[in-house]
Amino acid sequence: MSNNPSTLFDKVWDAHVVRKIEDGPDVFFIDRHFIHEVTSPVAFLGLESRGIDVMFPDCTFATADHNTPTINQHLPVADPLSANQLQALERNSAKYGISHWGLGDPKNGIVHVVGPENGITLPGMTIVCGDSHTSTHGAFGAIAFGIGTSEVEMVLSSQCIMQPKPKKMRINVNGKLGKAVTPKDVTLYIIAKLTTAGATGYFVEYAGDVFENMSMEGRMTVCNMSIEMGARGGMIAPDDTTFNYINGREKAPKGAAWDKALAYWKTLKTDVGAGFDKEYNFDAADIEPMITYGTNPGMGMGISKHIPKATDLAGGVATYEKSLKYMGFEEDQLMIGKKVDYVFIGSCTNGRIEDFRAFASIVKGRKKADHITAWIVPGSHIVEAQIKEEGILDILTEAGFELRQPGCSACLAMNDDKIPAGKYAVSTSNRNFEGRQGPGSRTLLASPFVAAAAAVTGVVTDPRELL
Amino acid sequence: MAYDKFTILTSTAVPLPIENVDTDQIIPARFLKATERKNFGDNLFRDWRYNNDDTPKKDFVLNNPIYSGKILVGGTNFGSGSSREHAAWALYDYGFRCVVSSFFADIFKGNAINIGILPVQVSDAFLDQIFKAIEADPATSITIDLEAQTIKLNATGATESFDINGYKKHNLINGFDDIDYLQAMKAEIKAFATTHSI
Numbered sequence: 001m002s003n004n005p006s007t008l009f010d011k012v013w014d015a016h017v018v019r020k021i022e023d024g025p026d027v028f029f030i031d032r033h034f035i036h037e038v039t040s041p042v043a044f045l046g047l048e049s050r051g052i053d054v055m056f057p058d059c060t061f062a063t064a065d066h067n068t069p070t071i072n073q074h075l076p077v078a079d080p081l082s083a084n085q086l087q088a089l090e091r092n093s094a095k096y097g098i099s100h101w102g103l104g105d106p107k108n109g110i111v112h113v114v115g116p117e118n119g120i121t122l123p124g125m126t127i128v129c130g131d132s133h134t135s136t137h138g139a140f141g142a143i144a145f146g147i148g149t150s151e152v153e154m155v156l157s158s159q160c161i162m163q164p165k166p167k168k169m170r171i172n173v174n175g176k177l178g179k180a181v182t183p184k185d186v187t188l189y190i191i192a193k194l195t196t197a198g199a200t201g202y203f204v205e206y207a208g209d210v211f212e213n214m215s216m217e218g219r220m221t222v223c224n225m226s227i228e229m230g231a232r233g234g235m236i237a238p239d240d241t242t243f244n245y246i247n248g249r250e251k252a253p254k255g256a257a258w259d260k261a262l263a264y265w266k267t268l269k270t271d272v273g274a275g276f277d278k279e280y281n282f283d284a285a286d287i288e289p290m291i292t293y294g295t296n297p298g299m300g301m302g303i304s305k306h307i308p309k310a311t312d313l314a315g316g317v318a319t320y321e322k323s324l325k326y327m328g329f330e331e332d333q334l335m336i337g338k339k340v341d342y343v344f345i346g347s348c349t350n351g352r353i354e355d356f357r358a359f360a361s362i363v364k365g366r367k368k369a370d371h372i373t374a375w376i377v378p379g380s381h382i383v384e385a386q387i388k389e390e391g392i393l394d395i396l397t398e399a400g401f402e403l404r405q406p407g408c409s410a411c412l413a414m415n416d417d418k419i420p421a422g423k424y425a426v427s428t429s430n431r432n433f434e435g436r437q438g439p440g441s442r443t444l445l446a447s448p449f450v451a452a453a454a455a456v457t458g459v460v461t462d463p464r465e466l467l
Numbered sequence: 468m469a470y471d472k473f474t475i476l477t478s479t480a481v482p483l484p485i486e487n488v489d490t491d492q493i494i495p496a497r498f499l500k501a502t503e504r505k506n507f508g509d510n511l512f513r514d515w516r517y518n519n520d521d522t523p524k525k526d527f528v529l530n531n532p533i534y535s536g537k538i539l540v541g542g543t544n545f546g547s548g549s550s551r552e553h554a555a556w557a558l559y560d561y562g563f564r565c566v567v568s569s570f571f572a573d574i575f576k577g578n579a580i581n582i583g584i585l586p587v588q589v590s591d592a593f594l595d596q597i598f599k600a601i602e603a604d605p606a607t608s609i610t611i612d613l614e615a616q617t618i619k620l621n622a623t624g625a626t627e628s629f630d631i632n633g634y635k636k637h638n639l640i641n642g643f644d645d646i647d648y649l650q651a652m653k654a655e656i657k658a659f660a661t662t663h664s665i
Contacts, residue, residue: 439514
């Protein structure tokens with residue numbers, strides 16, 4: 001069978017099937033399991049009520065991120081419910097012998113930032129977490145996806161989940177990206193083309209020279225957003241960029257183990273002639289800096305464009321009108337010049353060092369607009385340290401910005417970082433759903449460049465004019 | 468988490484003809500702070516259901532007493548977004564045992580089945596027929612027969628069949644869950660782990 005061409009996805013999936021159930025899912029083995037404070041406590045309660053143990057505690061890694069404050073992390077957490085969840089994570093991790101990077105730990109940060117930066121995420125692995133943006137780790141050529149709490153309990157107790165094999169989609173983007181067009185714009189463009197449900201039922205492979213030329217940070221941004229078009233996950237074949245990123249990281253293989261792993265990782269690519277159930281091709285030259293105008297990530301457009309008219313839609317007019325009403329926008333409106341109240345840079349989508357470099361490149365020598373409240377939130381303490389070491393903090397401070405401490409923050413507004421009702425936020429995060437960033441908040445998803453341009457001008461601004 | 472067996476459900480239904488209902492709407496993140504699975508139904512569709520001062524929004528369907536039942540009928544692409552199983556818990560805790568839509572997001576669909584809510588995917592045309600029937604008569608009765616894999620509008624007899632894999636169907640009918648299955652094959656998993664190198 002070795003002559004049969006197969007896809008990267010098939011190679012990794014098939015190597016992890018413990019048992020195939022007829023007319024049912026595969027029993028699917030999980031190499032790495034990340035847990036956080038919000039979606040794990042009920043799973044641990046389940047173990048207790050059944051009287052069962054964690055099967056392989058060394059394969060699960062805990063970090064606190066969703067519910068943590070982003071200022072004064074040295075103080076006790078004020079919200080008793082949040083504090084209770086954080087304590088439950090610490091207690092459960094200690095009880096079962098699971099590695100735990102809690103609040104204040106130098107390794108603490110957003111789960112999808114700390115996994116890769118510490119070498120836990122590796123090519124060819126299967127990786128799950130009770131968080132839909134687990135798709136981030138696909139940037140390394142891993143099969144990575146979000147699961148529910150029942151499945152968290154399955155992984156804890158048996159290192160497996162029951163998963164039907166998704167269909168396969170390949171998205172090719174080739175050509176040269178234009179000025180100020182970032183990985184975030186590439187993914188928002190793809191999602192706008194496919195819609196928020198366009199890849200449901202599929203697992204995506206991203207291919208083409210745009211992704212080959214992308215940094216690991218950029219690839220993580222793209223794979224992170226795969227869920228926003230409905231895909232369970234997205235992956236990119238590992239290459240020298242991947243191997244160079246991993247080499248030397250704390251938990252990455254070393255010495256002979258590295259050589260062995262590298263030889264295997266180099267086989268992880270889609271063979272010529274391998275088939276996909278669906279394939280899309282896009283031209284990099286067609287992509288401009290993107291911004292969303294609606295209440296799902298598929299409602300995005302080039303920043304210089306007008307909001308589409310309802311009459312241009314294939315259907316769903318009532319839902320579309322509900323969305324624009326929520327946002328306070330009208331059909332055919334131009335987004336450029338629209339007043340912004342808040343700017344948020346951070347999250348598992350754009351909370352890595354490259355994102356803060358991009359943000360700083362625009363704010364350098366400029367000042368924060370007076371009426372803008374800006375929340376600048378690194379994805380981890382390691383990113384925070386890089387921001388300081390590289391002099392980015394000095395640029396931010398000079399321009400009137402403050403740096404907060406790591407966590408998910410205003411991406412989902414579980415902590416105090418909530419955008420007030422009716423206010424507009426340009427956010428580098430991943431979701432613009434109604435109320436996502438706080439009840440009544442209005443989110444415009446965009447890249448770190450677009451966020452920076454809004455932060456210094458106070459309105460939606462084309463970043464190409466400032467670079 | 469054990470759940471009630473699902474065989475045949477006959478009930479009125481609550482219509483929610485909105486597309487892309489995401490899990491942040493089903494239960495907003497600020498209500499995910501519990502460490503036990505309790506009372507999530509109170510905050511089901513919180514921001515569509517209540518004003519900021521916690522008074523009910525009169526125009527939201529859950530606040531309209533003429534609509535009730537164990538079946539929620541939603542617009543296409545129901546359950547997109549976050550993987551929070553809390554969304555399924557909130558629906559279950561509120562009293563729903565079945566969600567009908569013409570398309571479901573993957574993670575939500577899996578979470579629902581895992582806790583004993585049956586997602587029934589119907590054609591766009593049949594979904595439209597259901598919405599129209601409920602609009603004409605809020606007391607419209609619907610029967611979902613899991614064994615036969617059919618959904619029927621009882622007044623007219625209009626019926627459509629739906630898909631579910633045999634394994635999950637067997638689980639729902641018998642009230643079994645995946646953890647029972649996996650616990651029974653731990654020796655096989657351990658053997659796999661020994662030979663599996665990454």
